[in-house]
Structure formats: structure tokens, C-alpha cells
Amino acid sequence: MKVYNTLTKNKEELIPLDNKTIRMYSCGPTVYSYAHIGNMKAFLFMDFLKRSLNYLGYKVKSVMNITDVGHLVSDSDEGEDKMLKTAKNSNMTPWDIASIYTDAFLNDIGKLNIHRPNVLCKASEHINEMLDMVNRLYDDGYAYETSDGIYFDISKFPDYGKLSNLDLEGQIAGARVAINTEKKHPADFAIWKKAPKEHIMQWESRWGMGYPGWHIECSAMSRKYLGDQFDLHTGGVDHIPIHHENEIAQSNAYIKKQAVKCWMHCEFLQVDNGKMSKSIGTAYLVSDLEKKGFEPLAFRYMCLNAHYSKKLNFTWEGIEAAQKSLNRLSNLVAAHKDSDAEADSDLIETYKNEFRNALEDDLNIPLAMGTVWNAARSSVKSFRIYQLLMDFDKVLGLNLDIKRNEAEEEIPEEISLLAQQRLQARKNKDWKKSDELRDTIKSLGYFINDTPSGQIIKKG
RNA sequence: GGCGCCAUAACCAAGCGGUAAGGUAGAGGUCUGCAAAACCUUCAUCUCCGGUUCAAAUCCGGAUGGCGCCUCCA
Structure with missing residues (x-):
């Protein structure tokens, strides 16, 4: 399989570093509120990728974080901790908040038929691993202390900015955030923050009580579960400039080698051709779809129909079309299941190859969907095509075997x-x-x- | 202001130099008392202007339009 690597800006053949298993890490949710369908697009992408790799015969070990501490209101170390802010506003502890929204998240990904990663790890349960990194980075001279925390010194890491093609000087000029005068460079970022007394989540460190910076969790946990060096790291495009840039700096500085071989990024979901926005009310939740009578899997279908690296435009008209397509596809699958006619073996092989080839080319699932439809619509209905389609469904995850549109309902x-x-x-x-x-x-x-x-x- | 992406039928969306996949809607049809559903058939020369090439939606240059990031966000 070939995939586009954000780091090298090229499509590259994916070969497991250890020749056995693809080890992949995916940036997970910060559990301070409900995840919207835009967030879900990224998790669906992770799921499509893993399922495709499995389908193509790769072994995969996948890890995803649950961020329940350290993610500040701004990605670049400004403002309050998101968890704390929500907790304060709702009169609950951060742990309660994390628990509520973690459950909601797991529920949502379940509805979207997203397989759980092999490891789901919480930031708050890996403080020691993070401190271990912070300590060594500090001791090795990659970080320095200020009055409010320990900061990574990007001048010690020459490759900083490589992932996002950052023009550091230009960034400074355009920066709108207030300048933290103690930082040596505006792009230096906190790997550990000193905690004020009233800060609820805090842990002991050599600099006194504190809590981790946001980016360090991914470096620490990916390393713990996948090793120093691993194959794939996924996330949304918004993470390229700060979060992933920082992760690369920390991890590579810590192990003195390149930690992640390939970075894959998923484009945003837009709504009505514009940015999805909580204030306009377009940051829809999975439950909003259900309220309007759509299956969560219709949204999954919608995401299958566009390439992960392209923006996808969400409209209610669009989800309607997706639901209808999904219903029809299921009907066709049922028709094949019930038929005993013989299908042309060569044709089945052709479909199979087309499907594989599409996946192998940077996860071109929308192209693969063309094959799915051609197979489903083939004039001869045959049980072998049913088997073929269900084989494809291992990747699609649409539960094509269930009857749709005929659900028994409670009738008054x-x-x-x-x-x-x-x-x-x-x-x-x-x-x-x-x-x-x-x-x-x-x-x-x-x-x-x-x-x-x-x-x-x-x-x- | 800096960086980047995109522009294919009414809508969503593949295509990566060899003559436009697929889905939805629309139209026609089969079925049905009618309707709906279901199924079948059908429906575009690729924003514009130049250039390269035997050949361009695909490459290069320019124009126009849309969007994103740099600030919370996947």
C-alpha cells in the first residue's frame, strides 16, 4: 500500500519497520465536551485506514489517546486547561467531566462502527511516562525553565517546522497571541506547567507540583505502547502546524532518532461550504443525525464517498443522499444473498482487484466505492457476489447485511x-x-x- | 499580512497525459387499483485565457472564483 506522507510530501510504499506489524498512533479526543461529526471524520479515517491495512494483509497495532488533562484552551500553551474550564463551569471535577465525555465518545464511535484501537490510553494515567521525557529533555538541554513551566527550546531542534513548512520568522510576525516574554522563541512550547495551588489536577515533579503540557502526552504514550520508532501517525490537518510539529521535536530529541516514519492527515469536514462552527450551530453531533432520522452509518457512508485528504462538504441534502444510497446498497446485497444464480468468476476477480488497487493507492475508498456499486448492480444476482460485497464490507463497515428500511417499529x-x-x-x-x-x-x-x-x- | 488547498453535470464525488468511475436528484420504464418502495434504462467534455504535446480534465503560465490554516478545533 502506498500512502501520502505529510513529512516527505510524497506517496510512499508502506513497509512495517519491523517487517511484521504496522504500528500506528492516532490523535484522539480531548474529552471536555461532545465530539462533533467533524471530529468523527478523523476517527473514521483512522478506522478506514486500519481496516484497509488489515484487508490488504498487514498486521496492525493501533493506539489512540484520550486527553483528559493538559490541553489548554489554546494549542500553543495559552489560557486555561480545557478540562478545568469545563469542570468549573459545570460544578464538577475534571475527572467527572472526563468520564462523561469519554463514555459519550465511545458510544459515538460504536454507532459509527469504528473499531476500538488496540490500546486506548488516558493522559492522566501516564504522568510518569511524561515526566520521564520532560526530565530527560531538560537534562539533555532541550528544555529550559521559566516561572510558569518547562519549555522546549526549538532552537535546539533544527528540523522544527519541517512537517508544516513553517517559516518561523514569518510566523512570529503574524502571531496574534500575547507574547510570553520568558520564552526564548515564540514557538517554544510547554512540556510541563507549574500548577497554581487551586489547580485541581496536579502532580509532583522536581519543579514542584505541576501538570503536563498537551503535546507531551502523545509522545510519551506512543513511545510506551509502540516503541521508540513506529510506522504511522494520524490526525487532522489542524494538528500539523503546532501539535505534530511539537511532537516530532520532543520525540526525536528524546530518542535522538526519527520517531515516526509516516504522518497522515485527514482534511476537515465543512458544513454548507464553510467552516463548521459551534457558534453558528453547525457543529452537529452524531445524536443530531439520529434525531433527524438518519443512521450514524449514513454519515460513515458519506465519508467513504470522498477522499480523506479532501475537504468534505456536509449538508442535510448530502446525508439524505447518503442514507438512500446505503439503503439501496443493502437491498442489493440482500438480493444477491437470496439468489442462487452463478456469477462469472473472472468478473469477481476483476472487482476484487479493482477494490484492492483502489485501497492500495493512498486509501482511495471513493474509487473503491465505484467498484462496490458496479458489483452490487451487476445484472446477475449471485450468492458469490453477496460474499464479495460482505468481504468489501470488512473495510467499509456499513453492516450491509442488515435489512434497512424495513425496521419493525412500535405502532400505536x-x-x-x-x-x-x-x-x-x-x-x-x-x-x-x-x-x-x-x-x-x-x-x-x-x-x-x-x-x-x-x-x-x-x-x- | 504570511502559508496552503480547491475549481469536474442540479448536488456529492473519482480521475495523476490516451479520449469523463460511482452515488443522489431529474427523465423514461417494469411492478402496483392508486401512491410509495424496489428494480432497470438514461443524463457532463471537465471555471476562463494562453502554452507544451501526435494526444490535456490531467503538465506549465496567467486570470477569475471559492475555502482553509496562522486564533479553539479532527
Whole structure:
């Protein structure tokens, strides 16, 4: 498989560093509020990548962090800790907040059929590993102390800015954040912060009580679970300039080698062709989709239909289209399942190859979806194509085997009574009465669908 | 102000020099008392202007338009 590496700006063949297992780390959520569907796009990307690697025969070990401490309101060490701020506003402890939103997060990724990484690790449970790095970076001269913390000295790391093509001088001129005068360089960043007494989350260190900087958690935990050097690191494009740049600086300085071989970044989800925004109310949650009657998996389908490295535009019209496509695809799968006709073996091979080739080329799942549809729509319905499609679904994760659009729902007695009357009217070929009853039922919020096997009543 | 991305049918979206995948909507059809659903068929020369080439949506230059980051965010 070839993937685009943000670090080298090239597509590269992915070969496990240890010749056995791809070790990948993905930046996870900061659990201070609900994750919106934009966040989910990145986690879906991680999932598509892992499933594809598995499909193509790679062994994979994946790790994702849960950030429950240290992530300040600004990525570049300004402002309050996000967890603390939320805790303060809601009169709960940071631990309560973390617990609530971690559960919500796991629930959401479950609904989106995102496999859990092999290791899900919490920042607050790895303070020792972080302090170990901080201590050594300080001792090795990569960091210095100020009145409020320990800062990484980017002048000691010549490659700083390589990932994002940073023009450090230009950055300084454009910086809008207040300048911390104790920092030697504006881009120097905190790896450890000294804690004021009232700070709830704090741990003992050689500089007194404190808490970790945000970026250090990923360096410490990835190293703990994946080793000094590993294959893949994923995240959203927003992390390229600060978070990942800092991670590279810390990790590489710590092990004196290149820690991560390949960096992959997922583009943003936009809404109505613009930035997703909490203030405009477009930072939708998975539960918002459900409230409008969409399956979370319809959103998954939507994300499968565009390349991870391209911005995807979310609209309600779009999710509607995705849901319909998903329904139809499932119907087609069912049709193949129930058929005993023979499919052309060569054709099956062709589809299989097309699908693999698409995945192998930098995870081109939208292209692979073309093959999925061509296979599904093939004029001969065959159980072998059913098997093929279910094989593809190992990557897609759409649960194509379930019946959609025919879900049994709780029907109120009043409605089913009316439906009974309508059934009777139809038996009598009293079409006028039957149509009136259908209208009545419709006005009560239910929809009647006549099928060869009888009436189907659905909500909406 | 600095950096970068994108521009393909009504909408979403592949395409990476050899003559436009796929999905949704629309249109036509099969089925049905009707409707819906389902299924089948059908639907674009790639923002504009130059250039390179036997050949360009694909490469180069320019114009116009949209978006993102640099500030919280995946």
C-alpha cells in the first residue's frame, strides 16, 4: 500500500519497520465536551485506514489517546486547561467531566462502527511516562525553565517546522497571541506547567507540583505502547502546524532518532461550504443525525464517498443522499444473498482487484466505492457476489447485511386499527375509502406502504 | 499580512497525459387499483485565457472564483 506522507510530501510504499506489524498512533479526543461529526471524520479515517491495512494483509497495532488533562484552551500553551474550564463551569471535577465525555465518545464511535484501537490510553494515567521525557529533555538541554513551566527550546531542534513548512520568522510576525516574554522563541512550547495551588489536577515533579503540557502526552504514550520508532501517525490537518510539529521535536530529541516514519492527515469536514462552527450551530453531533432520522452509518457512508485528504462538504441534502444510497446498497446485497444464480468468476476477480488497487493507492475508498456499486448492480444476482460485497464490507463497515428500511417499529394501537380498516377497504376494493384512511394515517405521522406481502407501517 | 488547498453535470464525488468511475436528484420504464418502495434504462467534455504535446480534465503560465490554516478545533 502506498500512502501520502505529510513529512516527505510524497506517496510512499508502506513497509512495517519491523517487517511484521504496522504500528500506528492516532490523535484522539480531548474529552471536555461532545465530539462533533467533524471530529468523527478523523476517527473514521483512522478506522478506514486500519481496516484497509488489515484487508490488504498487514498486521496492525493501533493506539489512540484520550486527553483528559493538559490541553489548554489554546494549542500553543495559552489560557486555561480545557478540562478545568469545563469542570468549573459545570460544578464538577475534571475527572467527572472526563468520564462523561469519554463514555459519550465511545458510544459515538460504536454507532459509527469504528473499531476500538488496540490500546486506548488516558493522559492522566501516564504522568510518569511524561515526566520521564520532560526530565530527560531538560537534562539533555532541550528544555529550559521559566516561572510558569518547562519549555522546549526549538532552537535546539533544527528540523522544527519541517512537517508544516513553517517559516518561523514569518510566523512570529503574524502571531496574534500575547507574547510570553520568558520564552526564548515564540514557538517554544510547554512540556510541563507549574500548577497554581487551586489547580485541581496536579502532580509532583522536581519543579514542584505541576501538570503536563498537551503535546507531551502523545509522545510519551506512543513511545510506551509502540516503541521508540513506529510506522504511522494520524490526525487532522489542524494538528500539523503546532501539535505534530511539537511532537516530532520532543520525540526525536528524546530518542535522538526519527520517531515516526509516516504522518497522515485527514482534511476537515465543512458544513454548507464553510467552516463548521459551534457558534453558528453547525457543529452537529452524531445524536443530531439520529434525531433527524438518519443512521450514524449514513454519515460513515458519506465519508467513504470522498477522499480523506479532501475537504468534505456536509449538508442535510448530502446525508439524505447518503442514507438512500446505503439503503439501496443493502437491498442489493440482500438480493444477491437470496439468489442462487452463478456469477462469472473472472468478473469477481476483476472487482476484487479493482477494490484492492483502489485501497492500495493512498486509501482511495471513493474509487473503491465505484467498484462496490458496479458489483452490487451487476445484472446477475449471485450468492458469490453477496460474499464479495460482505468481504468489501470488512473495510467499509456499513453492516450491509442488515435489512434497512424495513425496521419493525412500535405502532400505536390507534394507527394499527386504522390500518386494519384500510386493509378491509382494500379487500372490498373500496379504493376511495382506502385512500382516505391512508391520508388520515399520514396526518397522524405514519406512512403506509403496500407491498406484495401486505401493508408496512412506518413512522414519518 | 504570511502559508496552503480547491475549481469536474442540479448536488456529492473519482480521475495523476490516451479520449469523463460511482452515488443522489431529474427523465423514461417494469411492478402496483392508486401512491410509495424496489428494480432497470438514461443524463457532463471537465471555471476562463494562453502554452507544451501526435494526444490535456490531467503538465506549465496567467486570470477569475471559492475555502482553509496562522486564533479553539479532527
